[in-house]
Amino acid sequence: MSKARIRLPSTAKKGEVIEIKSLVNHAMESGQRKDSAGNPIPRKIINKMTCSFNGKEVMNATLHPGISANPYISFFVKVEESGTFEFAWTEDDGNVIKETAQITVG
Amino acid sequence: MHTSKRSIIHAVRSGAVMSALAGLALAGLPDSAAAKEAKFEKVPMTTEGSAGPTPWERYKGWNKATWDTYNSLTERKRTPPPPGEGQVRKIATPIEGNAENGKKLAFDRSRGGGCLACHVMGPETAELPGNVGVDLSEVGAAGHDDTYLFNYIWDPRAYNPESVMPPWGAHGFYTEEEVRDMVAFLKTLKTPAVFKNALDDPEKRPIPVEDRDWQDPFVNPAAEAFDTGKDVFAKAGANGKSCASCHEDANALKGWAVGMPKWHAGMKKVIGIEEFVARHAKATMDTDMLMQSADNITLSVYLRSLSNGMPIKVDTESKQAKAIMKEAETLMTTKVGQLNFACVDCHSPEKGALKWIRGQYLGESAGQIPHFPVWRTSRNETWDIRKRLQWCNVQVRANELPPDAPEYGVLEYYLTAQSNGMEMESPGIRH
Known part of the structure; x- marks a missing residue:
């Protein structure tokens, strides 16, 4: 159900600082809401996002219930070599949404 | 004529000789638009019942009030008739209301909108007044009598039947006392507005330009439907069929959306894309894809997006x-x-x-x-x-x-x- 989008340049110069934009479809159900029958809707959010480059973590973020649906996170990374970014969003129930993106440095 | 059209639909549904009937349907129709209409009626659609949630309930989070004593688009004879021209409400003059309270009411957005929604009102005008109505900054020096000022707020149609201003008193937004207070405030307005910020002047405020990249899902979350629409298109319905079962190539639907909505003579109503999706999905996939449901909207956006860049072209000639x-x-x-x-x-x-x-x-x-x-x-x-x-x-x-x-x-x-x-x-x- 959850769909992740990544945007980053396909090529970069060695040592360049690039911007990575990420967007993941997620309801980010806060646990504070009630359904039409008045019962609390259980919390289900993405509580953690990480980004690794060639196996080494370059960014992580802890997300809280106040973050809106479809969290959009952008950040900057200095790239020294070609490789693969691996993104992972962890949901409250332990499910992990994954996405990858390539970059060529040269 | 109606009977014959109905019987044609019935016949087509029951699988009768279609070509002969199509010829019959076209015989009495003068132009190509009518021919297209006949074709539209052959598309399988569940014509009975509502295409939306029943019974209809207003969306959560919207104003819960109902206005049963005023017109809606179906009930068009409920609103009390306007006063005749010059038929003004007699009031005791001179009006000596509470100008301070009148100002509060005029500047308060919570009831009806406040005068500032449409009028500039002198040097103390709060931020962002509108200009649908005239600038009232010097109305107190314009020589209007109290009866005129009172009635223009109470029900402006007594003076100007074409006025778009709501009848604030006659339609029960403000009491007579409150309107008197507002008149007292209007009488204090004698100097032109001064704007602290150029943006506050509605005559100079720049016209908004929408130039965001609407096709980029990072900018426009609705554009997610370019992708999610494909998923809905391929998702099997209750009978195991999906849109893609019959429409193998979604791109064949390019250009379809620019000719919608269309008149459906069988249902005797205009069918837009969202209603069509609901009725067609029910008929072909045995699936409820009701109007205003997430799937309906996603699919409708997707179907429209296939025609992006093409000129809209609905029939205006027939x-x-x-x-x-x-x-x-x-x-x-x-x-x-x-x-x-x-x-x-x-x-x-x-x-x-x-x-x-x-x-x-x-x-x-x-x-x-x-x-x-x-x-x-x-x-x-x-x-x-x-x-x-x-x-x-x-x-x-x-x-x-x-x-x-x-x-x-x-x-x-x-x-x-x-x-x-x-x-x-x-x-x-x-x-």
């Missing part, structure tokens, strides 16, 4: 199209709701359109359709045109209709015709 346009003009000029607005009051350039209502710029009705359904940044939702029309109704304090109401179909047809020739840009993004 006899039926002309009849729809005529009915639409009636609806566009029907005063509805406690605020007593007709569509044209705010959305025709001859009246309120292309002016400011408080901080919002009133668009004209022409040119709105290409960007629907639209992501509303203020609501965090994708809205189709029907929901937008419902919102308009509730904002003017008129009971909204269900999304598949024939009246909304007629309005959608008219609005689409007003956008004929413009390129489809769906989904858009707006405030």
